[in-house]
Amino acid sequence: MSLKEQFKFKDRLLKGIHTEGQFKISVVKTTEVIQTAKINHNLSLLNTVLLGRTLTASMLLASELKGEERIRLRLEGSGPVGMLVGEANRAGEIRGYSQNPHVELDYSRPDVTIGDGLGLGLLTVSKILYNEAEPRTSTIELAKGDVIADMAHYMVQSEQVLSAFLLDVALDSAGNVKQAGGLLIQRMPGAEESTMEKLQKTVSELPLISEMFEDGKYIDDVMELAAAPFKIKELDRQPVHFFCRCSPKRFKNALSMLSYDDLKEMEGESQEIVCHYCNRKLTIPKDEVHSIIESAKAKLN
Template identity: 30%
Template sequence: MREDYAVRATAHGGTLRAFAARTTELVKELQRRHHTWPVATAALGRAVTVGAMMGLMLKGERDRLTIQIKGNGPLGQIVVDADSRGHVRGYVDNPAVDLPLNDRGKLDVAGAVGEGMLYVVKDLGLKEPYRGSVPLVSGELGEDFTYYFTVSEQIPSAVGVGVLVDRDGSVLASGGFILQVLPEAEEETIARLEERIAAMTSVTDRIQAGAAPEDLLREVIGEDVQVLQRQPVSFDCSCSPDRIRSLLKSMGKEEISALLQKQGKAEVICHFCSERYVVEREELEKWLGEMK
C-alpha cells in the first residue's frame, strides 16, 4: 500500500506555484464508509483530491475549508471538508447512482453532477470566513475548479484530477495536480506549460503505474520543481460520542422529549463518516431530569 500524501512546490524562479496529491487510500476509505457506486466514487474522489491540495494552501494550523458542489444531477450535493494538516472528509447526497458511460467510454461524472454552483468557504480564524463561488462550467470538476481559481481567486490555474475505478467498483488509483501561474511568469513559460499539460497522459494511469505526486509535477512542469512541503493525507472525521451528546443536549427539553415520545431513543448518523450514534432512553430521561 502506497502512502497518500500531497506536496506543495514552486518552479521557474517562484513564478509558478504547484500542488499534487495521491489520494487512493483516502478514496477507498470514503467508498467503504459511504458505499458509493462507481460514478459517485469518481465524483467524490475528485472533489476530496482537490480539497486535500487546497488544504496545503492554508497557512494557519487551525485553518480549514469546506467545498460544496451543488448540481442538479442525480448525485445531489457533494461536500468536502479539509484542513491544513492533511485531514480530509467528504460525502455525496446520493451514493447509489448508476449512469451509462459517456461518449468517451468513461464514467459520466458530468452527467451525475449536472449544472449548478461550486462554493468554497475558508475559515481562516478571522471574524468572517472567506466565501467564493462560481457556476459549474462542465461538471467534470477539474475544469470547474480551474474556473474557480481563475475567476473567484483571480489566479490563472490548471487543475487535473482523476479516479480510476475497476470493473468490480474497486478504486485502483486517485490523485491530481493544481498549477497556478503568478503575475511574474513569462509568456514563454506559460506556453510551454500549456503544451505539456495537453500532452500529459492520464493522471490516474500514471499513479497506478507508481508515479508519486512529485513525478506528476515533473512530468507536467519539467525538472525545475522545488518541493517545499510534503504532507500526509488521510481520512479524518471530528465527530465523537461526546460531540454528538453535546449536540443533542443543545436541542433543548422540548425536542428531547419529542424524541423520547416518537422513537424512545436518539439516533444520529454522521454525514461525513456514516458512524451511527445511539443514546438510549435512560440517558435521555436523565438529561431531562437535569434540565430546568
C-alpha cells in the first residue's frame, strides 16, 4: 500500500447524525491502535481481541464527549484474563492494558468461547467530565464476557438508550492485527422505535467490519451501509491513535507521593517505574531518587 493510500485509510473516527434527527452514528477504524497495544504489551491472541474490542468501545463512547473529557472502561472477571482497562478521550487518544496479557484459553475444548477469558464479573464505565470533581460511574454485570454483548447490555441498562453496537478485531496467521474497528448507533430522544428496529436489522445483516475494511471499504462506506436507507449528515471526523500521556515528570510525581519511610528504603538505588497503560519503562537515577527523599524529609519538619 502506498503512503497516499495508508494516509487515506488510516485509523479515524467518523461521526454523523440522521438528517431528520432520529439517531446518531459513529464509526471508528482502530487497526493501528490495536496493533500498537499488542506490541507494547506483548498481548496473546486472546488479549489482543478482548483488549482491542475494549479500546475500540472506549473510543466510540468518548466520541460523545467534549474536548479532553475521558471514558474509562474496566472489565473485571473470574477468567484467566482477570481485568481489562480501556480509556479514550474526545481528542482521539486511546490507551489501555490487560492484567494478564499473555494468557490463552484451551481452544481444544469444544465448549470454550472467547467470553471465558473474562468469565463472570463486572463492567464499570467511568466518565471523567469537565467541571465535575468525581467521575460519573456505572457498574453492571458482564453479559457474556466477550465485550460486544457487555457493551450492548451497558447501553440498555445504564444509558437506557436503544442502540446497535459492533466491535471487531481480526488477526492474520501470524497473530498481528489485520483489521479492527467498531460502530455505534444511538437512538435520539423522540425517535420512532421502528427506525431503530430497521437499523438493528440492517446492522445484524452486515458483514464483519474487518471484512468490509479488508475489501477496501472505509469508515464512510461502513456508515452508509449501516444507516441505509436513511440519509446521514457528517458531524466530525478525526484521527485516533494509541497515545499515553505518561512522562518522566508524572513518574517522579507518583514516586514523591510515597511516604518518607517507603522512600527511605529506596536510598542509594535507581528506580524503574512501568506505566500500566502503555508499558513504558522509565528509570529514575539514584541522585533524583535522593532528591525526592530529601524533599519528603523536609516536609516532615
